[in-house]
Amino acid sequence: MGCQAPEPAPLLATIDLAVRFGGFEAVRDVSIAVGPRAVHAVIGPNGAGKTTLFNAISGFVKPMRGSIVFAGADVTDHAPDRLARLGLARSFQICSIFPNLTVGDNIRVALTRDLSGWQLLRRRGRSDGxxxxLERVLREAGLENEGGRRAGDLSYGRRRLLEIVTTIALEPKLLLLDEPTAGLAREDVAPVIALIRKVATRCGVLLVEHNLSVVESLATRVTVLAGGAVLCEGPYREVARDARVIAAYIGTPRNA
Incomplete structure (x- = not known):
């Protein structure tokens, strides 16, 4: 009888994480684990605690109790900039780019994160790889023909794709995406899915997403939050058929 290979250690783990704002406990004893090359989705109704959980993991709010372990180290009290240096990158619900720079220069700023954007532009002539x-990142995102365009002139969907690309350009170990397809037209969703799928071959991805078709397409594991606590966790097809999840969030199960 052969030996089964051990499961890889989680890249990220939260253990009994709790966040309180005054008398309101927004996150209650949440424990999740994200693998090194996996897409893990967090879903749930509005007010479930999804963004607060992301803010705690990325260092923007401090948990009241519990711990966060990233790449084998306790990072519970780390600030966002320190987490970024360790390889944890996060995008936000609101698209954040430099609209007056070109697409290529937005990505250049991310690729040379140790320099200021204007120092970078003064050194554009250097041949240092x-x-x-830049060309590889543009090609991977399908933006190779738009590198010279002013970022502010892109459609919303392409701006959103660029914002995700600049986060990916940091070459993180873990990528946190907060509603990456929010507000996108149907034709703009597929490029974002394709990009996330490529990225997940080399780093872990934790995403909050309301579009369940996107979750079903991408996620290897899904955590459902309700009232700040974990309601259910598992593969999407199991989660989507859980009676508690249907009652709290999904409604009629897909492919029932």
């Missing part, structure tokens, strides 16, 4: 990295 930056152009090759």
């Amino acid at each position: 930056l152009d090759a990295r």
Whole structure:
């Protein structure tokens, strides 16, 4: 009888994490684990605690109790900039780019995060492999023909894709995406899915997403939050048929 290979250690784990605002406990004893090359989705109704959980993991709010372990180290009290240096990158619900820079220069700023954006622009002539990295990132995102365009002139869907690309350009170990397809037209969703799928071959991805078709397409594991606590966790097809999840969030199960 052969030996089964051990499960890889989680890249990220929260253990009994709780966040309180005054007398309101927004996150209650949440424990999740994200693998090193997996897409883990967090879903739930509005007010379930999804964004607060993301804010705690990325260092923007401090938990009242519990712990956060990233890449084998306790990072519960780390600030966002320190987490970023360790390889945890996060995008937000609101698209954040430099609209007056070109698409390519937005990505250049991310690729040279140790320099200020204007220092970078003064050093554009240097041949240090930056152009090759930029071309690879543009090609991976399907933006290779738009590198010279002013970012503010892109459609909302393409701006959102660029915002995700600049986060990916940091080459994180773990990528946190907060509603990456929110507000996108149907034709803009597929490029975002394709990009996330590519990225998940080399880093872990934790995403909050309301579009359940996107979750079903991408996620290897799904955690459902309700009232700040974990209601259910498992593969999407199991979660989507759980009576508690249907009652709290989904409604009629998909493919029932």
